[in-house]
Amino acid sequence: MATPTPTATLDLAACFPGAVSADARPGYKGWIIEKDKLVEVATAIRDELGYDHLTAVTGVDYLPEGKMEVVYNAFKTTGGPVLTFKVQVPRIDPVEVPSVTSVWPGAEFQEREAWDLMGIKFTNHPDLRRILMWEGFEGHPLRKDWKEAFYEEDAKPFKSRWPEGRHVMAEERSPFKDNITFPKDFDPEKWVPEGEEALYGALAKYQTEEDGLKTDHIVINMGPQHPSTHGVFRVALTVDGETIVSLKPVMGYLHRNHDKIGERNTFLQNMPFTDRLDYFNSMSNNFGYAVAVEKLMNIQVSERAEYIRVIMAELSRIQNHLVFIGMLGNDLGMMYTPALYAFEERELVLDIFEAASGSRMMCNYFRFGGVVRDLPEGVLQKINDLVFERLPGKVDELDRMLTENEVFISRMKGVKVIDAENAIRYSITGPVLRAAGVPYDIRRADPYSVYDRFDFDVAVRQNGDLMDNYLIRLDEVRQSLRILQQAVKQIPAGPVMPGKPQYQVRVPAGESYGRVESPKGELGYYVVSNGKPNPWRYHVRPPSFVNITALEQMCIGVKIADFIAILGVIDIVLGELDR
Amino acid sequence: MYGKGIFKGLSVTLNRFWTTYTEDIRWLFSGKKRYFNEDGVKARAGKDTKGIFTVQYPEERLIIPEEFRYVPFLVYDEGADGRKEVRCTSCGICSKVCPPQCIWIVRTNDPNTGRPVPQPAEFYIDADICMNCGFCAEYCPFDAIKMDHDFEIASYDRNVFNLDKLLKPAAYYESIRPLNAARENEARKAKEAAKAAKAEAA
Amino acid sequence: MENEKLTSPGYEIPGELKNVVEITTLDRIYNWGRRSSVWPLMFGLACCAIEMIAAQAARYDMARFGMEVMRPTPRQADMMLVSGTVTKKMVPLIVRLYNQMPEPKYVVAMGACASGGGPFKEGYNVVAGIDKFLPVDVYIPGCPPTPQALIAGMIKLQEKIDKQSLSKVRWYDKKKEDSVYVPVPVLGPDLMDPRRFAEIKAAAAAKEG
Numbered sequence: 006m007a008t009p010t011p012t013a014t015l016d017l018a019a020c021f022p023g024a025v026s027a028d029a030r031p032g033y034k035g036w037i038i039e040k041d042k043l044v045e046v047a048t049a050i051r052d053e054l055g056y057d058h059l060t061a062v063t064g065v066d067y068l069p070e071g072k073m074e075v076v077y078n079a080f081k082t083t084g085g086p087v088l089t090f091k092v093q094v095p096r097i098d099p100v101e102v103p104s105v106t107s108v109w110p111g112a113e114f115q116e117r118e119a120w121d122l123m124g125i126k127f128t129n130h131p132d133l134r135r136i137l138m139w140e141g142f143e144g145h146p147l148r149k150d151w152k153e154a155f156y157e158e159d160a161k162p163f164k165s166r167w168p169e170g171r172h173v174m175a176e177e178r179s180p181f182k183d184n185i186t187f188p189k190d191f192d193p194e195k196w197v198p199e200g201e202e203a204l205y206g207a208l209a210k211y212q213t214e215e216d217g218l219k220t221d222h223i224v225i226n227m228g229p230q231h232p233s234t235h236g237v238f239r240v241a242l243t244v245d246g247e248t249i250v251s252l253k254p255v256m257g258y259l260h261r262n263h264d265k266i267g268e269r270n271t272f273l274q275n276m277p278f279t280d281r282l283d284y285f286n287s288m289s290n291n292f293g294y295a296v297a298v299e300k301l302m303n304i305q306v307s308e309r310a311e312y313i314r315v316i317m318a319e320l321s322r323i324q325n326h327l328v329f330i331g332m333l334g335n336d337l338g339m340m341y342t343p344a345l346y347a348f349e350e351r352e353l354v355l356d357i358f359e360a361a362s363g364s365r366m367m368c369n370y371f372r373f374g375g376v377v378r379d380l381p382e383g384v385l386q387k388i389n390d391l392v393f394e395r396l397p398g399k400v401d402e403l404d405r406m407l408t409e410n411e412v413f414i415s416r417m418k419g420v421k422v423i424d425a426e427n428a429i430r431y432s433i434t435g436p437v438l439r440a441a442g443v444p445y446d447i448r449r450a451d452p453y454s455v456y457d458r459f460d461f462d463v464a465v466r467q468n469g470d471l472m473d474n475y476l477i478r479l480d481e482v483r484q485s486l487r488i489l490q491q492a493v494k495q496i497p498a499g500p501v502m503p504g505k506p507q508y509q510v511r512v513p514a515g516e517s518y519g520r521v522e523s524p525k526g527e528l529g530y531y532v533v534s535n536g537k538p539n540p541w542r543y544h545v546r547p548p549s550f551v552n553i554t555a556l557e558q559m560c561i562g563v564k565i566a567d568f569i570a571i572l573g574v575i576d577i578v579l580g581e582l583d584r
Numbered sequence: 585m586y587g588k589g590i591f592k593g594l595s596v597t598l599n600r601f602w603t604t605y606t607e608d609i610r611w612l613f614s615g616k617k618r619y620f621n622e623d624g625v626k627a628r629a630g631k632d633t634k635g636i637f638t639v640q641y642p643e644e645r646l647i648i649p650e651e652f653r654y655v656p657f658l659v660y661d662e663g664a665d666g667r668k669e670v671r672c673t674s675c676g677i678c679s680k681v682c683p684p685q686c687i688w689i690v691r692t693n694d695p696n697t698g699r700p701v702p703q704p705a706e707f708y709i710d711a712d713i714c715m716n717c718g719f720c721a722e723y724c725p726f727d728a729i730k731m732d733h734d735f736e737i738a739s740y741d742r743n744v745f746n747l748d749k750l751l752k753p754a755a756y757y758e759s760i761r762p763l764n765a766a767r768e769n770e771a772r773k774a775k776e777a778a779k780a781a782k783a784e785a786a
Numbered sequence: 787m788e789n790e791k792l793t794s795p796g797y798e799i800p801g802e803l804k805n806v807v808e809i810t811t812l813d814r815i816y817n818w819g820r821r822s823s824v825w826p827l828m829f830g831l832a833c834c835a836i837e838m839i840a841a842q843a844a845r846y847d848m849a850r851f852g853m854e855v856m857r858p859t860p861r862q863a864d865m866m867l868v869s870g871t872v873t874k875k876m877v878p879l880i881v882r883l884y885n886q887m888p889e890p891k892y893v894v895a896m897g898a899c900a901s902g903g904g905p906f907k908e909g910y911n912v913v914a915g916i917d918k919f920l921p922v923d924v925y926i927p928g929c930p931p932t933p934q935a936l937i938a939g940m941i942k943l944q945e946k947i948d949k950q951s952l953s954k955v956r957w958y959d960k961k962k963e964d965s966v967y968v969p970v971p972v973l974g975p976d977l978m979d980p981r982r983f984a985e986i987k988a989a990a991a992a993k994e995g
Contacts, residue, residue, distance in 0.1 A: 138911065139875055143975035146910045153910035154976070163685050167676035168700070170688030172708035172744055187975050191990035193983045196974045229879060232828050232858040236835065237876055258876040259832055262909030269908070274683035277717035278905065284833035342597060348843035349637050356629060360649040363731065366833065366930060369717045377722065381651060381763075390631035406596040409589030508681045508723045580832055637844040641934045642941065646845075654928060654935075684905035711927040712902025712915065738926040738939035740946070742902055742917070 015054070015088070021046050028091065032301075032515020032534075035076075035089030040102060043092055047108045050079060050088065057429050058082045058445075059109035061518065061529050061546040062116060064123035068149040071096045073125055076531065077105070077112075078518050078546075082429055082443055084450030087518055094125075104130040111432025114554045115546075122147035122264065132207050137257035137583060141199045143187070147264055160539045161269055208243050209251035222250055225565075229258045233336050233569050236579030240556075240568075247564045252557045256550075259583040267543035272298055272510050272534075273373070275543060280367040282528075282545060282581040285325045288317040288358070289523040290581075291371035296453050297519025297530035298373055302512050307503050310375035311455045312496040316388060317358070317370060318521070319485040319492070323396065324354040325524035326478040326485075329576050330403055333475060336573035337416055343407060350399050353391060360384050373510055375502035385493065392489040400482050408476070417471040420567050422574060423559050424469050431555035435526025435548050437575055440477040441469035447522040458495070459488045471567075474574035481524075509538060516542075525549055525576050547581035607635025620644050650761050653718045653731030655711045658750045659757050668751060671728035673702035678720035678729050686713035687720065707750060711743035727768045733760045813952050820864075820890065821852075821947040824940075827863035827883065828856035832870025834897040834930040841933035851940055860886040865943070866920075871899035871906050872913040874977035881970045884920050889957035891966075892923045894943060896936060901925040913977070919968055 017025045017036040024042035028035045038046050050056050056079035065074045073096050079088045092102050104127035106113050116127045117136040124145030127133055134140065144151050157163045165173075211222035228239035237258035243251045263282065267275050279294045280287035292314055299306060306314075331347030334340075355365040361384050362370035362377070370376055380388075407413055423433065428441040438445055446463040448456040464480035466473035514536040520529035526548025533542035552575050559575075560568050611618040618624040618636075625644055628637060639646050656678075660668040679687040690706035693699065720729045732752075737743065758765040799807055830838060841848050848854050857863040860883045872880060884893070895916050898904035903914035916922060923946055926939035952958065956966070969980040978986060 139973045141974065153908070155908050155914070157908070161685055162680035162682075166679040166682075166685055166687060167689045168674065168691035170679060170690055170708070171706065172688045172710065172746075187986060187990045187993070189990060189993050191975070191986070193972065193974060193978045193980075193986050196972060196978070198973055229876065230829060230858075230883060237831055257911070258873060258879075259871065260873055260875065260911045261832075261871050261906040262911055266906065266909055270683060274681070274719075277683050277715055277719070280717075281715075281833055281905070284836055345844050346600075348840060349845070352637075352840070352843075352845045353629070353631070353633075356649075359652060361651070363649075363651040363653040363718055364716060365932060366836065367716065369719075378651070381649070387631070395631045402596055406593040410593045411586055411589050414589070506722070508677070508719070638847045638850075639845055640850065641846060641937050646934065654932075684907065686905075710902060712898045712925065713904055713907055714898060714927070715905040715929040735928060735932055735935035736938040737928075738924055738931075738935070738942045740924060740942070742915075743925060743927045 017046075017050075017088075017090070020054075021049070025090075028089075030515075032513060034516070035091060037091050037093055040092050040094055043103050044105065044108060046090075047077075047105050050090070051108055054088070055081050055083070056088050058432060059105070059112055060432055060434065060520075060527055060551070061531060061544075062105075062112045062119065063531055063542075063544045063546070064119040064125045064147070065533060065542045066096070066123060066147065066149050068096070073100045073123065075102050075119065075125060076516075078529070078531070079109075080451070082445045082450075084445070086451060089518065098124070099126050100124060101126045101128055103128050104133075106130055109432060110430050110558075111551060111554050114550060118550075121145070124148060132253075134203050134207065135257075137260040139257070140203055146262070153265070159269065160537070161271060161274060204241055204253060204255060207253055208241060211243055211245050211250040213245075220245065228255075234572065235332070235577055236582075238572075238577065238579055238582065240572075242560075242565075242568075244565065247566075249560050249563055249565065249568060252560050252568075254553055254556050256553075256579075256583050259579045261580075261584060263584040264544055267545075268540055270540075270543075271508075271538045272512055272540060273508055275540070276371065277367065277369040279530075279545075280369055282547060282584065283523060283525060283549070283578045284366055284580045285328060285578055286321040286524050287366060287368045288314075288321040288370060289521060289528060291368065292318050292454075293519060293521040293523065293528040294530050295371040295373060295519075296521055297517050297532050298510075298512065300519050301515055301517040301532060301534055302373060302510065304374050305503065306454070307375050307500050308497050309379070309499040310501040312492050313376050313380060313501065314371065315454055315456065315459075316489060316492050316496070317361070317368070317376075319489050320354050320357060320388070320391075322485045322524040323482050323489075324351040325576075326482045327351055327400075327403070329478055330407070330475065333570070333573050334407070336569050337413070339407075339413070343403065346399075346403065346406075350396065353395065357384060357387055357391070360387070372502060372506060374504070375500075377502075377506075379501045385496070388489070389493050392486055392493060397483075397486055400479065400486070404479055408479070414472065416570070417475060420471045420563065420570065421559075422469055422471060422474055422571055423555060427555065427558060428469070431558060433526070433552050433555060435522070435524070435552065435576075436464075436477050436481060437474060437526070437552055439464060440466045440473040442467045447520060447527060451520070453519075453521060456488075459491050461487050471570055471574055512536070512540075520546070523548055525578065525581075526552055528581075545581065545584055547584060549575070549577040549579075549582040550584075553577060553582065604635045622647070648733050650763055652733055653716055653721070654735045655714055655716065655732055655737070655745070656709055656720050656729050656750070657732045657752045658707065658729055658747070659727065659754050660751050661754045670703060670751065671726050671754075672704050672707065673726055673728070674700075674704040674707075675702075675725070677723055677725065681719045681723050683717055683719065684713050684715050686710045686715075704747065707747045709745045709750060711737070711745055727772070730757055730761070813950075816952055817948050817950060821944040823852040823855075824865045824892070824943070824947075825855045825857050825863050826853055826865045826867045827860055827887070828858040829866065829883065830869050831872065831876065832899065834869035834900070837930045837933055837936060838867060838869045838896065841936045846933040846937060848937065848940070851937070851944070853940060860884070861888065863887055864890065865892045865894060867894050867896055868900040868916045868920075868922075869896040871904060872916050873911045874913055875911060875973065877913050877916075877919060877977065878971050878973060880916065881919055881968050885967055885970070889966075890955065892943060892947075893920045894924045894926065894939060895922045896926050896939070897931055898927060898929045901927060904929060919971065919979070921966065 058080045061078040075092045121135040222243040228234040229237040239255040279290040327347040331344030334343035362368035425442045444463045444465040461484045512534045516533045529546035531544040535541045660670045663669045674691045688708040692701040692703045692705040895901040906912045972978045
């Protein structure tokens with residue numbers, strides 16, 4: 006797919022007079038849509054303007070202005086820049102915004118998240134429950150006036166650390182005293198935990214009578230402690246025999262409040278926190294955040310650093326996909342052997358990360374404008390050895406071991422994950438989308454960094470079944486190796502950081518949405534700055550979370566055993582799914 | 585033929601299995617030690633590694649790269665009379681830049697004048713909050729706080745490190761990060777020379 | 787490692803029997819057996835779980851310590867490796883898993899998050915360390931601990947097991963409850979520890995409005 010030329014500037018306000026106005030705040034882009042006209046305009050944006058892929062939906066709490074805002078970022082699957090549009094509502098409860106799930110079903114979970122954390126009620130949403138916190142939790146934590154138990158200050162650095170910083174354990178201060186979230190005269194012993202009813206109520210029921218034999222549904226809970234849910238992920242499902250009738254994912258068991266902590270951190274302090282989103286690919290996470298903030302700061306990244314970034318991001322894609330293949334083997338019952346082989350190669354890649362950045366997994370290697378340090382001596386040679394001599398052969402070995410295995414094929418072939426049309430509707434990105442036949446890769450569709458200089462193909466498969474989802478990972482590893490081989494040859498000399506490294510960065514007021522093609526899909530960061538050292542809003546658009554929106558769509562009618570495999574090929578990682 | 589793919593796959597595993605023996609035998613005949621030997625560990629982490637991949641920690645260890653970072657420590661120089669000259673001036677940059685805010689510093693005040701003295705009175709790092717990001721070491725202007733290589737610090741208790749536990753000699757730092765230390769020493773010497781030249785000129 | 791030797795000193799074995807007979811104490815052989823087959827619960831919470839898997843894989847190979855048999859069910863596990871951030875939503879389940887484990891059982895807090903809350907400690911959904919609920923035997927700092935650091939922690943746990951005495955351990959003590967039961971926390975408006983209900987009640991009653 007060719008890189009599309011930027012289209013002429015689109016004037017939404019002229020297209021929809023009276024319903025849309027331009028966002029005139031300095032540093033902001035996009036369009037503000039009247040609340041009542043949202044669904045109407047959104048339908049037109051999708052059908053007439055061709056923005057068929059709504060990727061990021063999030064709320065922003067503008068407390069001083071007394072406003073709540075919902076921000077939508079839409080793209081065309083044929084490529085091109087973002088279309089940002091927003092809805093503003095006064096910050097008086099209930100804050101209500103019409104749901105766009107009827108236009109883009111992929112917004113479902115993201116709207117639920119905005120309801121859970123921001124308290125924005127989406128009218129006409131099919132299933133508006135809390136998603137990350139539990140039902141019964143008091144308040145909406147991402148609101149700016151909500152404070153948690155160990156709250157110290159609005160922004161870091163905290164004053165209690167220096168110059169009079171005597172160590173206190175935060176938990177020794179009673180969590181119930183300061184920011185009490187319990188109602189008056191609350192009696193914990195009489196508290197009845199709620200929430201599960203709402204979950205089970207959302208599941209479709211099933212009952213039939215065939216030949217005089219009554220059959221009824223069974224509700225099964227998988228997880229959060231389950232060997233093949235890839236972490237603390239839970240699904241509640243109703244089954245008819247072994248066939249899945251209805252399914253609801255339950256998440257939040259690893260909700261670590263990235264957004265809230267990120268808004269307290271300075272811009273730089275968020276960098277190591279992004280490592281812990283998708284903990285397989287900290288390099289890609291760093292990349293996305295750096296892209297978003299650099300866009301906002303409007304700075305140029307030094308040439309050598311761009312190449313180092315690409316090398317690191319592609320290496321992490323390779324190790325992610327290798328582990329994916331190994332773990333898929335585990336999910337299918339081919340215990341351990343593929344996984345052990347994959348982990349061997351992963352160790353070699355991690356050795357490079359460790360030598361360059363200092364840590365195997367939590368690299369924290371990128372800085373705004375470059376990377377923290379140049380590749381130490383010998384590391385480039387090591388990368389060279391790996392990408393030219395070792396990895397191509399090892400990928401072929403995995404290929405030889407699995408791809409033609411008849412048991413593997415009969416298990417994988419023909420088990421549909423999702424088709425192209427639904428994949429786009431449900432905002433799916435990454436390998437799952439490409440395996441369904443949509444050649445959409447951000448590295449080509451909306452190039453960032455220096456990806457436009459490399460010669461590589463967007464891996465695409467047509468059937469969208471499990472087998473294709475497996476094969477596309479192999480394809481992508483091979484394409485990544487192609488990129489790496491070019492990058493290692495072309496890497497120029499020069500500095501890796503423009504100017505002196507600084508821990509206080511000046512970020513002008515405004516908003517930016519930066520996105521990269523992480524190994525799991527589109528990883529986006531929506532950052533709002535108001536000129537202070539800390540971001541006003543810091544939101545992560547994780548690929549796993551949005552891809553899981555279509556899980557029910559994918560799994561209805563399949564067997565439980567195939568459900569495990571489908572969950573496996575979506576390649577979720579809980580760190581970014583729950584954040 | 586059904587089963588051909590399975591055999592093809594099994595041949596890969598069989599090949600791997602045999603290699604573990606052939607590789608050991610090859611090393612045996614070459615006269616080099618493959619196990620419990622630094623060169624052997626290096627070869628097992630190299631690009632041509634085949635056969636047994638295991639590094640038998642704790643008897644043998646992986647070679648730790650210079651940039652490796654674990655929890656931070658404070659560097660002190662050995663003074664003339666064996667006094668510990670702590671490099672830290674308690675400027676507080678590390679505690680400000682620390683993302684999870686796990687550094688607590690009490691600045692020393694001169695008992696007579698009440699003015700701050702460039703030395704920490706107390707220094708705490710809560711290793712159970714620390715995220716090993718290395719910002720403190722990166723932005724310290726005095727080369728006073730550095731990231732350690734010692735990872736064998738599991739304990740039976742919570743790990744809150746105080747000044748006693750954090751201080752390590754400069755010689756130790758030079759031994760774990762020789763290249764970095766040399767570079768920093770040079771930069772510091774150049775700075776001091778420039779300062780002296782300036783003072784002379786004035 | 788000296789612990790590998792079973793023979794307890796203090797008894798002279800005649801020279802001709804040296805390769806045939808070993809004299810040891812009951813404690814020693816009992817602990818040797820237990821510490822050489824500590825089966826962890828297959829239970830990964832967050833980032834650290836990946837390093838735990840890496841420690842099980844070829845390069846580090848925890849099987850050398852008899853720790854490779856990851857059990858997905860708590861009923862067959864000896865050790866709970868709390869590998870990652872403990873969230874409020876997850877902690878009732880962790881406590882329930884712990885209660886289901888048979889004695890003798892050990893808890894290892896792997897990484898900063900499980901030990902003391904870690905970088906996410908200030909978060910509203912994060913528990914400041916699993917030791918607020920479960921008795922932790924070994925703390926392994928690091929974020930995440932490298933597989934080697936994890937194994938160093940496991941060796942520390944083995945040392946702890948070595949020091950235990952059959953006559954004093956709680957699971958053979960008739961006077962004590964044979965198992966540690968931890969009351970399961972409740973998810974209310976916030977996380978509520980049953981052991982602190984009185985405190986919550988008092989705070990709620992004192993609240994104005």
